[in-house]
Amino acid sequence: MAVELIGREQTQARYPDESGEVVRDGVRIHWEVYGSGEPTIFLLPTWSIIHSRHWKGQIPYFARHHRVLTFDGRGNGRSDRPAGGYEEREFAADALAVMDATGTERAVLVSLSQGAQRALLLAADSPERVDGSVFICPAVALGDGLPWRGTYSWDDELDTDEGWAKYNRWYWLRDYRGFLEFFFSQMFNERHSTKPIEDCVGWGLETTPEVLIATHGRDPLDAEAQRELCGRVRSPVLVIQGTNDAITGLGRGTALAEATGGELVLLEGSGHGPHARDPVAVNLLLREFVRKLA
Amino acid sequence: MIVAAPEREQSRARYPDEDGYVERDGVRVFYEVYGDAPTTFLLFPTSPISHSRMWKGQIPYLSRHFRVVVFDPRGNGKSDRPDDAEAYSYWEVVKDGRAVLEATGAETALLGGLCDGGGYALMLAATDPALALGVAAISPCVPGLTPGHPNYRRYPSTEPLDTDEGWAKWNVHYWRRDFRGFLEFFFSQQLPEPHSTKQIEDCVLWGLDGGVDSLVLADEEAPPPFASAEEARELVARVRCPVLVVHGELDNCQTRERALAVAELTRGTFVGLEGAGHIPTARHPVKVNGLLKEFADEVAPPAPKVKTWTRALSRRRRALYVSSPIGLGHARRDVAIAKELRKLHPDLEIDWLAQHPVTAVLEAEGERIHPASALLANESTHIESESAEHDLHAFQAIRRMDEILVANFMLFLDVVREEHYDLWIGDEAWEVDYFLHENPELKSSAYVWLTDFVGWLPMGDGGEHEEFLTADYNAEMIEHIARFPRIRDRAVFVGNPDDVVPDSFGAELPGIRDWTEQHYDFAGYVTGFEPVADREKLRHELGYRPREQVCIVTVGGSGVGGHLLRRVIDAFPAAKPLVPELRMIVVAGPRIDPATLPAPEGLEVRAYVHELYRHLAACDLAIVQGGLTTSMELTANRRPFLYFPLRHHFEQNFHVRHRLERYGAGRCMDFESDGPTEIATAIAEEIGRDVDYRPVETDGAARAAKLIAELV
Known part of the structure; x- marks a missing residue:
């Protein structure tokens, strides 16, 4: 798929009321606040392959009733792109x-994919700051993964670029856009998903393959550590999981719901980015969850 | 308004799993428990002007999600009627509520109440905060909290008055003179929404059950619960649990100011119902049930379970078919329509929400019956319970089915909220049609309504009152359709314009035929089978000898027909000599025990006949009730038949008879005047006769399906 990039960001439905930067160990992190109203909805960053604009389907809706907080994860958007420091605990x-x-x-935490691990750290280690957590298609080490994710080495040079062989640091350096287009077409495997794919490719191009390589595999929390975190989560949990999720898979979300004792909502026919592909359904689920917390 | 008092309680949609009494200071209070969910929901009674049946619109639904506890107030229902005023103080009822919860083993509970009941619930929550999970106070009355409703201050309530006009009826002297007159006035004020006859009737009967003494003691002589407005405010402000306040704009008993004060003092949620009166539980049960469930789920969240939402383009094409069980007749035509529908949409999955006896036909056809069907309150049983000797007041039976209709609609709603359907089809699914028009925001799918008659018609001996009631029901239906034409995407009349009766919907209402032609599509009649081509062959297959004169007597799937079967059996000895080759076969059907029928020599009684319609096609004479399905089957197969419309059954006496006369089919008999002799004579005259009926179309199911198929 060829993605035509237009030079400037498209019009937002809602612009932040406040924005700023926080600096940790010399790394500047850009945050934004929209609207007002309790509780605060904290939309966490996911893998730095994209930045906080991926929540564009949620922000305008929730900002009408709540204070919505977002930030760009280190490595993308308006945050710095340090050479290292991409461990999960840094994001937390x-x-x-x-x-x-x-x-x-x-705040109520909402996370997508890789954001799950940060959210777990926050909910387990800082329970006084967390009213509840929603995990969308969580990338956790629990439950069954997808068979095709283990086929190729990420680290070694491969003699093929086919399919998931593109999930390889050498391919990233060779054809970064090609990787992004592949990856996001897997993420949005619902038919007629050109726009969310384009969006994500565009956001991915705002960072570099070098940064992405730096984010990759840095001290990930292993299954045991994650399970232990899950056991300590006391606030309510909702897991939203696409049944056709080709990035992390149905087994992950199902296992997270079980490990946290949380609610599980399956989105039949959805891939890995339902908040972007089916924003109305996801917004309604989020609203119901938040309303029940009140 | 005149309220005719039936002697016995109408069928409930749900009966208690447990009941009992608690006794305090010698006063026995009767309670009931429904369901066994982990969270208890106590629904308080109101003053002794009513009893626990006031919650009939809520119990069947809520008990699927909560353990529902109700009790009769002292002074009404099955509770004692103490004779001292002290025993009727608010605080005594609050203590009764606590005692009932103790007796039923509930340590915590959601508390609900209407009017005084809202007050009791708030008082219990204020004084026992560990017990109360939440309070739903509907049209709440907390005496003294705010000035009372102006209606109660128009006239002195305890002094003799020289008028009975309007609110002068709120007077103990009038109560003692004409208690029923008072109740009729009072509840017509509290149910000011048009078309509330049934709800008013219910309330009047429950009021009569309590009696005037209870009401005088409770409302006029019992000590007030609070010494001052300040004391009332302080108490309400002590409530710590979540509170929901519901108040109808047209409430003639409790003011909005009072309801708002409750919400404000408890930091509760206030829901105003516009156009609604004091008793939305009865008049707007679907809306109130939704509010109660939503509130309860927030206060006591149900255990998490896995839910699924399917992306629009990932959904399979699905229809939910709701087939009325009243009479066996709808089942076969609905199956025929479903088959035609699948021809047009081979990928369409059809689920059936249906109950016995429809399910028997569906199972035999291999249709998929939605598992929630098992939770439907049974309408056939109700209809049988309403019938007497060859007598069924169909209109009143439907009215007295109101609780079942609410319960079954709530079940339908749960089903269509859990699963995606592209299309809802309701064949005389009264609950679906009525409550969708009453709650139009709940329509979330295409919807088709099918019926074979339009218009409630009064029976002659029902007099002006029945004329008034049927016209009122018709008027509500006409208003529903006029105001919300978007609810029925298709309205399909199973028949032809000429089948519609020439009557009027009632005084100042349109003619039924004109209106129906404007608002319906006509599918023609749907028999659900191909007419028999070779009758001789069929007779042979079924084992009938060529010269035998076969007479089949059947009352279909109805349990109402035992008297007719016996009457015809009694005619057999007289008929046999007149028709020497007579072979009479009496089919008891699924709901009549054949052992209860006499079987004289030479007469065959059978419990069940497989493919009865084939035997009806082969017979020389049939004797049936006035139901549409069987009589039209006989018409389509051009068989002579005698039919006996059930007494007081407006559909059989007017609608079906009109249609049969148009086809020139059948000989109408009168159960009142036609005894065994007359029946024997008629058998002899009719059996084996060649008929000249108007032919019945055979493409009705396909035409109906075509009309429906356009929607998916």
Whole structure:
């Protein structure tokens, strides 16, 4: 698929009421606040392959009733792109720093994919700051993964570029856009998904393959550590999981719901980015969850 | 308004799993428990002007999600009627509520109440905060919290008055003079929404059950619960649990100001119902049930379970078919329509929400019966319970089915909220049609309504009152369609314009025929089978000898027909000599025990006949009730038949008879005047006769399906 990039960001339905930066160990993290109203909805960053604009389907809706907080994960968007420091605990620390900087005592966490691990750290280690957590297609080490994710080495040079062989640091350096187009077409495997794919490719191009390589595989939390975190989550949990998720898979979300004792909503026919592909359904699920917390 | 008092309680949609009494200071209070969900929901009674049946619109639904506990107030229902005013103080009822919860083993509970009941619930929550999970106060009355409704201050309530006009009826002297007159006035004020006859009737009967003494003691002589407005405010402000306040704009009993004060003092949620009166539980049960469930789910969240939402373009094409079980007749025509529908949409999955006896036909056809069907309150049983000797007041039976209709609609709603259907089809699914028009925001799919008659018609001996009631029902239906034409995407009349009766919907209402032609599509009649081509061959297959004169007597799937079967059996000895080759076969059907029928020599009684319609096609004479399905089957197969419309059954006496006369089919008999002798004579005259009926179309199911198929 060829993606035509237009030079400037498209019109937003809602612009931030406040934005700023917080600096940790010399790394600047860009945050934004939209709207007002309790509780604060904290839309966490996912893998730095994209930045906070991926929540564009949620922000305008929730900002009408809530204070919505977002930040760009280190490595993309308006945040710095340090050479290292992409461990999960750094993202969690960034999140707390953003909460402090914005005077956010507590919030409902919403995370996508890789964001799940940060959210788990926050919910388990800082329970006083977390009212509840929603995990969308969580990338966790629990439950069954997808068979095709283990086929190729990420680290070694491969003699093919076919399919998931593109998930390889050498291919990233060779054809970064090609990787992004492949990856996001897997993420949005619902038919007629050109726009969300384009969006994500565009956001991916805002960073570099070098940064992405730096984010990859840095001290990930292993299954045991994640399970232990899940056991300590006391606030309500909702897992939203696409049944056709080709990036992390149905087994992950199902296992996370079980490990946290949370609610599970399956989206039949959805891939890995239902908040972008089916924003109305996801917004309604989020609203119901938030309303029940109140 | 005149309210005719039936002697016995109408069928409930749900009966208690447990009941009992608690006794405090010698006063026995009767309670009931429904369901066994983990969370208890106590629904308080109101003053002794009513009893626990006031919650009949809520119990069947809520008990699927909660353990529902109700009790009769002292002074009404099955509770004692103490004779001292002290025993009727608010605080005594609050203590009764706590005692009932203790007796039923509930340590915590959601508390609900209407009017005084809202007050009791708030008082219990204020004084026992560990017990109360939440309070739903509908049209709440907390005496003294705010000035009372102006209606109660128009006239002194305890002094003799020289008028009975309007609110002068709120007077103990009038109560003692004409208690029923008072109740009729009072509840017509509290149910000011048009078309509330049934709800008013119910309330009047429940009021009569309590009696005037209870009401005088409770409302006029019992000590007030609070010494001052300040004391009332302080108490309400002590409520710590979540509170929902519901108040109808047209409430003639409790003011909006009072309801708002409750919401404000408890930091509760206030829901105003516009156009609604004091008793939305009865008049707007679907809306109120939704509010109660939503509130309860927030206060006591149900255990998490896996839910699924399917992306629009990932959904299979699905229809939910709701087939009325009243009479066996709808089942076969609905199956025929479903088959035609599948021809047009081979990928269409059809689920059936249906109950016995329809399910028997569906199972035999291999149709998929939605598992929730098992939770439907049974309408056939109700209809049988309403019938007497060859007598069924069909209109009143439907009215007295109101609780079942609410319960079954709530079930339908749960089903269509859990699963995606592209299309809802309701064949005389009264609950679906009525409550969709009453709650139009709930329509989330294409919807087709099918019926074979239009218009409630009064029976002659029902007098002016029945004329008034049927016209009122018709008027509501006409208003529904006029105001919300988007609800029925198709309205299909199973028949032809000439089958529609020439009557009027009632005084100042349109003619039924004109209106129906404007608002319906006509599918023609749907028999659900191909007419028999070779009758001789069929007779041979079924084992009938060529010269035998076969007479089949059947009342279909109805349990109402035992008297007719016996009457015809009694005619057999007289008929046999007149028709020497007579072979009479009496089919008891699924709901009559054949052992209860006499079987004189030479007469065959059978419990069930497989493919009865084939035997009806082969016979020389049939004797049936006035139901549409069987009589039209006989018409389509051009068989002579005698039919006996059930007494007081407006559909059989007017609608079906009109249609049969148009086809020139059948000989109408009168159960009242036609005894065994007359029946024997008629058998002899009719059996084996060649008929000249108007032919019945055979493409009705395909035409109906075509009309429906356009929607998916």
